[in-house]
Amino acid sequence: MRLSKARIRNYRSVRDTGEFEVENGKTILVGPNEAGKTVILQALQKLNAPDEIEGFEPLRDYPRSEYNDITRGVVDPSDVTVVEGHFTLEEADLEGLEKGYETCNYVFGRRLDNTSWHRIVGGPGLPTYGELSKDLKRLCAHIDKHKEDENPAPSAQLDAVVAGWGDDARIKGERAEKLKEWLEGALPLIDEDNETEEKRYDRLLRACSVHKEQAAxxxxxxxxxxxxxxxxxxxxxxxxxxxxxxxxxxxxxxxxDKQYDYGNLCLLKLLGFTPKSLADLGNAKAPNAGDADALKSYQDRLDEREYQLNGASVKLTKEIVSVWMPNPDRAEADRLRIKADGQYLKVVVEDDLGVEVELDQRSEGFQWLVSFFVVFFAEATDRHKNAILLLDEPGLHLHGLKQRDFRETISRLAEKNQTIYTTHSPFLVGPNELDIVRVVDMTDRAVGSKVHGNLSSGDPGALLPLQEALGYDLAQSLFSKTRNLVMEGLTDYWYVEAVAEMLRESGTANLNENIALVFANSAGKVVYYATILHAHKLKVAALLDSDAAGDQAAQQDTLVHTLGNKKIFRTKDYYDGKVKKPEIEDLLRETLIKVAHDDLGWDVGSTAAAHEARPIVNIFDSEIAGFSKYKLAKAFLHWARQKGASDLTESECQQWAELIGSLNKALK
Structure with a gap:
């Protein structure tokens, strides 16, 4: 079961986050201090928290400025849903369910008084009396004819059963049981040779059991x-x-429990001991040698402790090695050891020389990971394969470059467990991960914390980690490779990178992986980037749209002199449609129309079909209020992650394959 959407309301600094999407793998929350990122994670945890985690407390958790509404009885905590999650089902979740639930979603909510509610969206719905009334009347007409005694006719009996039912009355609970009882009484009066009425009866009887199937x-x-x-x-x-x-x-x-003892108690829970039981073992004295039974019992208890400590050590070491690989050549050398020594429980790490050092003598990052796995396995117990991880500022103590490596550690964790984490660090947001970022801000305390899925925010500081991440990645890429392709903007970069990967996986075309993709933020700045890179004796090409801005940039003497005409690529040279001045989006015209319709609800298909010579961006801009090239590109990125080259049109594949072939040739 995967969390697909969430919403939080009336919790501390949150009034209403709005409904925000959660990715199947990892989702990143960024935002300034005091925006409410940690609060959002805390609320999400209480949707279905591990045992012993405290629930909501109205006094502490309801927005303080509105708490008087509760004390005055204006607001009832049992009516306030604080957090709700929408879940998509996986194959394992469908086992044991009746047919008809394959495409449904499960919605679960937690109220302020810690009660919960749930519902199924998209599964078999409960029938209403209005939907069954025609069949019931026709069945009555059939069986009334076969009534021979003087008792009330079946239709009269039915009228008594359904008295007061409106057309929208759901057939469930007492209604379903009464209707089922009437149907079973009417069965002997149905002509068994009448196939139509037999099927009608079965249909009505099935409708009476839907509520039980739904409850199950x-x-x-x-x-x-x-x-x-x-x-x-x-x-x-x-x-x-x-x-x-x-x-x-x-x-x-x-x-x-939140400063010192919580992690320790989780470690003991993982080991299967209470602090008292291990303390008693540390105080226990060996019995007299002559008492064989007592001596054996004492030895068994010590052995049991030793075996459990060893088993936990092996499990933790295996998990840590799988994700923490500072030096892959010697990843197996460091082993975690949990040892009991009198009244002390010690956590040590054995290095490749066989030397044991206490955990706190290792790096902060390594200590964080050990502590994380201890808490994870202890809280999730046997449900850790079906756990969602919420990480608050992971890797905070790591060096910036190590944080960049640790980003891959989180990705490996997210392969097995859906992960949501908060961060201020640009190193924990990859340049190809902007589509999985959600921005949290709080521009007005009266409005509270908001979660934005389109990287828009009223607080410029909320976007700072993203700007820094892009700036760092750009700085690293500028002089890291001898071959460079300079493009106009970020969306061009996304389109080229995503399509190149799709074609590479299908074997249709393979953009040289030694070509660095560089975006200049505007067509006018392409010349500056190209000049700087060329001055460092690097191979450079430029890709420009064929609109007015691209024409102006392509005609600059400096750019032509620097690169030469053969290394200035224009989208019109690879586009085979009717648009006279195509932009890069026109190379994906049909796919973008489909993606915009399916993922964004933007329907421009009929307009695009009627105006084949208009650039597709121009059509979107005129037809869609608040259109954003960025939002369209982001939707394509999300689509491309789940699709392959075969999902593009034949013309699009051919256009892009020709472009990639020309780029490879120019930058060989």
Whole structure:
């Protein structure tokens, strides 16, 4: 089961985030401090939190400025849905469900009083009395003729059953049971040779059982709901835990569960011990050698502890090695060890020399990962394969370049567990990941935190990590490769990169992977980028639209002198349609029309068909209010991740294959 959409309302700084989409793999939340990113993760966790995680508390969690509405009885916590999630079903979720639920979605919500509600969207709906009334009348007409005694006719009995039912009354609960009872009483009066009435009866009887099937489906899907595991940087496993002191804090109820003890308790939960049980073992004295039974019992308890500690060590080491590979050649050398020594539980790391050092002597990033897996496995228990990870500022203590590597670690985690994480760091947002970014801002406290899916925000600071990520990637790419293709803007970069990957995977065309793609932010700036790169004795080509801005850039003497005409590529040279001045979007004209319709609800198909000579961007701009080239390109990126070259039109594939072939030849 995958979370596809979420919405949070009336929780701390949030009034209403609006409904925002969640990716199948990882979703990134960016935004300035105090925007509400952490609050959003906290609310999501309580949709289906692990055991022992506290639920909502109206006094603490309802927006403070409106809390008087609760005390005055204007607002009832049982009526306030704080968080709701929309889930798409996977094959494992469909097992045990009746037919008809294959394409449905499951929606689950949690209220402020911690009660929940759920529903199924798109599955078999509950029939209404209005939908069944014609069949019921026709069945009555048939069976009334076969009534021989003087008791009330079946139609009169039915009238008593449905008295007060409106056409929109759902056939469920008591209504369904009463109607079913009437149908079963009417069965002997149906002519068994009358196939039409037999089928009508079966249809009506089936309608009376839909509510039970739906209830069973809801129970089944509720049992399949993913557990949400939230991990904060302060959930740390300590290298040395004094068991007796921890047991005393647990017993007295003075735990600091968010600062010191939470990670430690998760470690013990993972091991299958309570602090007291391990502390008692540390205090236990060996019995007299003459008492064989007591000695064996004592030894068994020590062995059980040792085996459980060893098993947990192996499990954690395996998971950590699978995602943390600072040096792949010696990834297997570092092994985690969990050891009991009297009243101390120690977490140590054995290096490739066999030297054991405490966990806190390793890097902050390594400590974070160990602590994360301990909390993850302890909270998700046997449900960790069906868990959604919520990471608050992961990798905060890592060097910038190590954060960039750790971005791939999170991607590997997200392959098995859907992951949502917050970050301020440009190194944790890849240049090809902008379509999975959601911007969180709070420009007005009266409005509260908002989540934007189109990288728009009223707060420029919210977009800073994205700007820094693009700037860093551009700076790295400018002089990193000897071959460079300069394009006008970011959307051109996305189209070229996405289509090139689609054609490469299909074997249709293979853009040289040694060509760096560089976007200049406007056609006018292409000459500056090309000149700088050429001055460093690098091979450079430029790709320009065939609109007015592209014409002006292509005719600049400096650009022509720097590159020569053979390395200035124009979209019109590869476009085979009727548009006289095509832009790069026209090379994907039919696909973009389809993507815009299916993903954005923008329907320009009829206009585009009637005006084949108009650039497609011009059509979108005139037909769609608030049209954004960026939003269109982002929708294409999302589409391209799930499709292949065969999903493009034959003409589009041919146009792009010719363009890629020319680029490879010019920059060989």
């Amino acid at each position: 489906a809801l129970r089944h899907l509720r049992s399949r709901l993913p557990v949400f595991v939230l991990f904060n940087n302060y959930f740390r496993v300590r290298p040395r835990i004094h068991l007796e002191h921890l047991a005393q804090r647990v017993q007295s109820g003075v735990l600091d």
